[in-house]
Amino acid sequence: MMLPYRKASEVLPAELIEEIHKYFRGGCLYVARRKSLYRVKRDLTIIAMRREGRTITEIAERFMITRRAVRYILQKAADQSAASRENIETASSNATRSKS
DSSP states (O other), rough: OOOOOOHHHHOOOHHHHHHHHHHOOOOOOOOOHHHHHHHHHHHHHHHHHTTOOHEEEEEEEHHHHOHHHHHHHHHHHHHHHHHHHHHHHHHHHHHHHOOO
């Protein structure tokens, strides 16, 4: 899927481009659509509800999605959490080795 490409100078005011340059010098910068932001918030709420003890069926009904979709969201979050812990442990062990 090809993402639409637009020059910043065609769609953004010059002041905003200057502000962006303070943080990002150049290259491709992806800006998520609002729909994606909604899904991130929804997924975080689903994870919180499950931690509170809500059933997968309750969550699915609340968001009008399938139970399979809820399980997928929870599994994806668990995988990302495990990968983050693994990265932290690797960084920690590398720091310990470099002190030796």
